Amino acid sequence: MTFMSPRSACRAVCVLAVLFLWQAAFAQTRVASPVAPPADKAASPTQSADPPPSMGVVEWLQRMHAASRQRSYIGTFVVSAAVGNLSSARIWHVCEGDQQMERIEALSGAPRTTFRRNDRVMTFLPESRVARSERRENLELFPNLLGAPDSTLADLYSARVTGRDRVAGFDADVVQLVPRDSLRFGYRVWSERRSGLVVKLQTLDGEGNVVEQSAFSELQLDAPVKMHALSQMMASTAGYKVEKSELQRTTAQSEGWTLKTPVAGFKPISCYRRAMGGSANPENTLQWTFSDGLASVSLFLEPYDAQRRSQEVVLTLGATYTLTRRLSDKDGDWWLTAVGEVPPQTLEAFAQGLARTR
Template sequence: MSPASRRLTLLLLVFLMPMSISYAADESVIVKGWLQKMIKAEHSASYRGTIVYRHQNEMVVMNIVRAKSDHGMMEYLSAQNGAPGEVIRNPHYVQSLIPDSEIPLQSDNPQIVNKTEKSLHDRIDEIGYYYQLTLAEVSRIAGRASQKLVITPLDQYRYGYRMWIDQQSGVLLKSEHLAVNGEVLEQMIYSNIEVFGETIPLDVRLMLNELSDRTMPDKAFLKQQPSNSHDTQNWAVKFIPTGFELASYLRSTNPQQLPFEHIVFSDGLAAVSIFIEKQEENGAFNGVSQRGAMNAYFAENDGFQVVVVGEVPLATLELIGKSVHHTVVNNH
């Protein structure tokens, strides 16, 4: 290459470099804008449709109805294949009817119900530090134009994501969790969806209002009460990947249950839950569990059962679980 050609090449690089940096920055801003639209839809969009969930050789089909009722935003899911089951969700509780059981389980703590959505909303500007955000092509999902986003982790502690967001409503129509090697661990996709406008169909309003008025037997409530006991064990976590911050901390000393603590960390997209419960002698379990992108790590720690659950690699959960330790023991 002649000196003149080299100078021309350098000049081109000088002029093109700021343009490339500007484009990358603009792309990240655009992706965050789509994520904001998705978050807004999560809190305000009303619709009904059919969701297909796949992981490995398993497929679950669920009908979903979601709309505002007299008690706020209600969501109802019902299994259409396999074991029967249903989930009812509103801003105040999540109620799940367990197959082969007449006793539903309920959590009535809004911190648990909405922690993931709030975390992403609050930390939307930070996720670019831990993930590469890429704007991909527009395609059709369930007959609707959808913007595809590719979210790639910048370390080995997280999974990647592909998301398809409805251009009109912002509803997440398809999502995939990706392993470090690019393998699709699980997929969620709408096979059909009807997005409502300002007017909610009468049959939907009546159904959701009826569901919100359901009463629960006392024994079905799982209430987490503030602790005022000095005998309750406090716990902390020595290792947590960069970017994961404390999202919620709950402690229960319900006299009808063994004391337990629940700690949640999130990086805005992924969440890790740590459950710690006092066990009877020889009652703890050690091992791991994997189901799609959801992993769990179980360990016994000084008479307590420690369970770490999250949609992150199993190795991440093991590192976190092994770092859980006592902080304060006060028997006064």
């Protein structure tokens, strides 16, 4: 993931299914192959078999990710942070073959309704009568698998079942995902026992403290959600000013950037030029995104503007950290905004490793 973005009311959106649609808008997720049930327990997509008694981290994550892509449901999703922030959203999710569609209605904060059909996202802001249309390749699903996960995930996290529980009326396995270093958070995941759908998620710091929790307070699995009906709602922009934001694919190398010191476990997955709200040079704003297979970090780079940028800070909202930093080289100054659901030392490592190549 991240289901809140830029956070608070939208945070329920990003942690959906769990942790999708982060409004900061990262980039690139594919569907993981589901784990096949044992031959003597073959099950339909709506009646999956119980999980094997012992699975590794990759197998657990495959199962959770496949469930988030294969099940239709309606539910109320609540996100809370250790500092007391609370937000919620009503979610309608439908699958038809390889087509995915959601409607997410914010129940807290400013009114907002977000629709997603595959990688196309439309956000309606009724107070300003604005509808924002954009393409998002990375939808912050939890688990945020980039295609079928490889064995490197097992080098970064371990997984173990710690018990059983009930969430929103459903039996769930409680799975602990433990990081093998201090560069990433741990997770405690409640996975619906029959399907593998994530119904509750806690993000844990290095001492095991809960920094953020998200869960369905009410859930209807295999709900009669109609993709055609959601598509019609998404297309109903009458009375709204439609603002379109398109990404332009590029490479960090061609833009003159490199990460001279890689951050362990994190691999570059996309690089775009994108328009950022308030940027004086939207065509020069670069978004470079990295992932370890679960956690994501986005680096936003733009020319430094002394009239707009002055304070270097590290901010946190739940499990999401933001670092801002002025970078200087012989050719001028740049402004870095690093955002990710990772510990602050991970963002610092990225900031320290960035360098200009021209």
